[in-house]
Amino acid sequence: MSNITLALAKGRTADSTIHLLKKIGIQFQDFHEDTRKLVFLSEDASIKLIFVKAVDVPTYVEKGAADIGIAGKDNILESQADVYELLDLKIGQCKFVVAGRAGDFPPSKQRLTVASKYPNITEQHFQKKGLDVETVKLNGSVELAPLIGLADVIVDIVETGNTLKENGLEVFEDVENISTRLIVNKASFATKSNDIQLFIKRLTVGLEEEYENHNG
Numbered sequence: 433m434s435n436i437t438l439a440l441a442k443g444r445t446a447d448s449t450i451h452l453l454k455k456i457g458i459q460f461q462d463f464h465e466d467t468r469k470l471v472f473l474s475e476d477a478s479i480k481l482i483f484v485k486a487v488d489v490p491t492y493v494e495k496g497a498a499d500i501g502i503a504g505k506d507n508i509l510e511s512q513a514d515v516y517e518l519l520d521l522k523i524g525q526c527k528f529v530v531a532g533r534a535g536d537f538p539p540s541k542q543r544l545t546v547a548s549k550y551p552n553i554t555e556q557h558f559q560k561k562g563l564d565v566e567t568v569k570l571n572g573s574v575e576l577a578p579l580i581g582l583a584d585v586i587v588d589i590v591e592t593g594n595t596l597k598e599n600g601l602e603v604f605e606d607v608e609n610i611s612t613r614l615i616v617n618k619a620s621f622a623t624k625s626n627d628i629q630l631f632i633k634r635l636t637v638g639l640e641e642e643y644e645n646h647n648g
């Protein structure tokens with residue numbers, strides 16, 4: 433019987449996460465890149481995996497529908513979920529930045545309008561700086577906002593920097609480093625302590641091995 437339910441983010445980090453789990457001996461036989469299936473049982477029957485939209489992982493874990501979640505720090509921060517964050521899997525590394533039209537920093541305005549997929553992170557960042565901003569929540573293609581006058585700046589993820597560059601934008605300020613993290617439901621951490629600690633230990637060893645393989 434499976435003891436732990438693990439919510440895993442669909443999308444660009446899923447394959448690397450599945451690969452890491454495989455390395456520590458947790459395999460899902462019927463999992464493949466294009467699957468439409470949402471629930472999987474590991475071959476050793478120790479883990480039930482639910483495959484959910486990245487932004488929803490913290491919700492599943494906070495509500496206890498999953499004991500453990502693997503998701504980006506961006507979605508964990510934005511959700512403000514009351515969960516334990518216990519491990520950095522170093523997958524999906526990127527960063528949050530404030531960006532805008534090249535050469536336009538600081539925009540000559542009293543109250544900035546900021547477009548972002550992440551309104552909570554945006555407001556917290558500017559609040560810390562003592563700046564009152566108007567936040568416009570978008571669901572994608574955020575880089576468009578400063579180009580057509582919807583916002584003065586954006587708060588978004590940058591990985592290679594290609595999207596900013598191709599749209600004539602530049603980084604004004606770094607906000608936070610992002611990577612894939614392991615989160616745990618607070619009640620599960622108490623009631624399933626042994627199973628969860630063992631899982632974390634196996635993952636930690638797997639990550640150390642990956643690190644050693646990459647660094648000679």
Ligand SMILES: Nc1ncnc2c1ncn2[C@@H]1O[C@H](COP(=O)(O)OP(=O)(O)OP(=O)(O)O)[C@@H](O)[C@H]1O
Nearest residue numbers: 442443444445486487504505506524525526589591
């Ligand atoms: N270049 C990147 N852009 C966005 N997210 C990235 C990038 N590189 C790594 N990530 C990480 O990958 C996670 C999942 O990203 P992905 O774009 O697949 O999900 P999503 O945001 O739910 O997708 P969608 O854009 O379809 O809503 C992010 O939460 C983030 O932690």
Ligand SMILES: O=P(O)(O)OC[C@H]1O[C@H](OP(=O)(O)OP(=O)(O)O)[C@H](O)[C@@H]1O
Nearest residue numbers: 572573574588589590591592593594595
């Ligand atoms: O620095 P880069 O390597 O160019 O990556 C950053 C881009 O990738 C993400 O967008 P995504 O592909 O998720 O599309 P979206 O605009 O629909 O969110 C992010 O929101 C940036 O737009």
